[in-house]
Amino acid sequence: MSSDETASETPAFPGWRWLLPSAVIHELDPEAGRAGRRPRRTARDWIVDFFGFLLAVVIGLAVADTLSDDPDLPHAVVVTDQLLGALACAAVWLRRRWPLGLAVATIPLAFVSTTSAGAGVVALFTLAVHRPFRYAAWVGGMQLVLIPLLLWVRPDPDLSYAPAVVFTLLLTVAITGWGMFVRSKRQLMLSLRDRARRAETEARLRAEQAQRLAREAIAREMHDVLAHRLTLLSVHAGALEFRPDAPREEVARAAGVIRESAHEALQDLREIIGVLRAGDSDDAGRPQPTLAGLDTLVAESREAGMKVTLDSRVTDSAAVPASVGRTAYRIAQEGLTNARKHAHGAEVTVSVTGAPGEGLAMSVRNPAPDGQVPHVPGSGQGLIGLTERATLAGGRLEHGPEDGGGFGVRAWLPWR
Incomplete structure (x- = not known):
């Protein structure tokens, strides 16, 4: 019942949800929590719940055998104990929906039904996993305080009072600590996932900003380099258009300027394209003015x-x-x-x-x-x-x- 590693959330692996607890999916997928909708159980949840139910039943059956061997207990008490234990085991299937209520209910139930011990173990672990520390501390603390009284009222048939109290106390602390460890592991996984998402978003924004700045720099460079040449070409071409009867010397001079400007513009354009293809910066690849x-x-x-x-x-x-x-x-x-x-x-x-x-x-x-x-x-x-x-x-x-x-x-x- 420990937390699994986060599966890769990619379209190439559509079955990733089946491997995660529903609580983790509820945190990772914002759509799962809209309109207060409860997260649906995954295949993993059903498997874990089945083994939790099976554990509660096995512990309950083991305790039921000890009750049958005790001749001092009336038959009606034994039947009532086993009936309440069976109901407690069935309630384990509701542990995800009401972890606090189930854990609190198993405390007084333990005084009248020893066969509900397995359900109490699963309920305490579930509470430590699905609720903050303060809930597990209060319920676990109540159990620790009541354990000596419980074993005094319902003594263990195989162990004496002191060893039974020590063993039960240690078991309660271990179950609570294990559940808290699983919860902290899940919280760490969610935190790392959130940090990874933020890092990806920031990296994407930085890349977009760098691309925008690069485009602006390229636009400025191309404009500054080519506008000077092309303007010479445009002005002299316009002068020839407005003065078709100009002297041959002026026409030849303007044509020469047009040819030279076109040649220089083409050369500058080739240099800029060469720099872009080489991936060099604005200061590299060609002489700068x-x-x-x-x-x-x-x-x-x-x-x-x-x-x-x-x-x-x-x-x-x-x-x-x-x-x-x-x-x-x-x-x-x-x-x-x-x-x-x-x-x-x-x-x-x-x-x-x-x-x-x-x-x-x-x-x-x-x-x-x-x-x-x-x-x-x-x-x-x-x-x-x-x-x-x-x-x-x-x-x-x-x-x-x-x-x-x-x-x-x-x-x-x-x-x-």
Whole structure:
């Protein structure tokens, strides 16, 4: 009648419920306890209950033999004793539903029916298994106190009074302790099962969060890398569309920029896909831009026809942390890309200042454009990604219209 190990609760083993006590299933399966429904007995419960009933009957029959050998007992007393013992054995089948009531009822019954001793043993064990310690302590304590009186009124025919009292006391303590051990084992099993479920849930949530962060990082990287190239391509293609009669030199120049931008975008895309296939992090697999690459970025924008002024007043560009420099580069890149899309022909000013301990402050500003600008679709995802980058780096980023109709992106990044 000890607790079984928890079976694997998987669809591949649908018969796991048959191997567990109904009380354990009631705790493991929330559906079993809805609407106050009692847990149904499992095959294991029926087997254990049968052996419990059989144990009570065997003990009762053994005691009945001793009653028949006692010539001092009237026949009516013997018959009444055996009848009450039989009823007590039958009541063992109700031990799961009313463990406390059955255990309490067997205490006074023991004074009038010695053949109910087996049912009393099973009832006490059941109480210790299915109810908290305080119930088993009260009922077991009552039995310990009444055992000397019981053996005085109904002495054991085979043992003298003192050894019988000691043996019965030890047996009562052993039964109670065994039942409490089974209960603690079941509680430990349920606790471990609950902890395992919580650990699985937390691991799943952490995995989902990691996947979400990875997707966001990939989206930011792809946008930052490709948007710059594709915007060059889109702007020059739009210029050719709006000015089909442009001089051949300008058409050739725009076509060259389109070809170069498409080639660079394809190369960047291949690098990103290569990093993803290799499973590397954002900082591995390919060279990452730094603050020192601002000059190249500005030069590239100028070659594409933009008017860009770079104002860099950083004490030591080489000392800027790689993550901070990369974030600053992406901010400048996105700012130039937006200016190229929405303020074509306007002069853009990129300012960078900072020193160790003071942080790195930068801005990308452009005035309102002159004349008509070809429409280039955009959803603002780049600015959202820049804000996330700055926040992850421990800084902040602001963007919005400037006085006079222009637009500006301002950021501050920590530099310790």
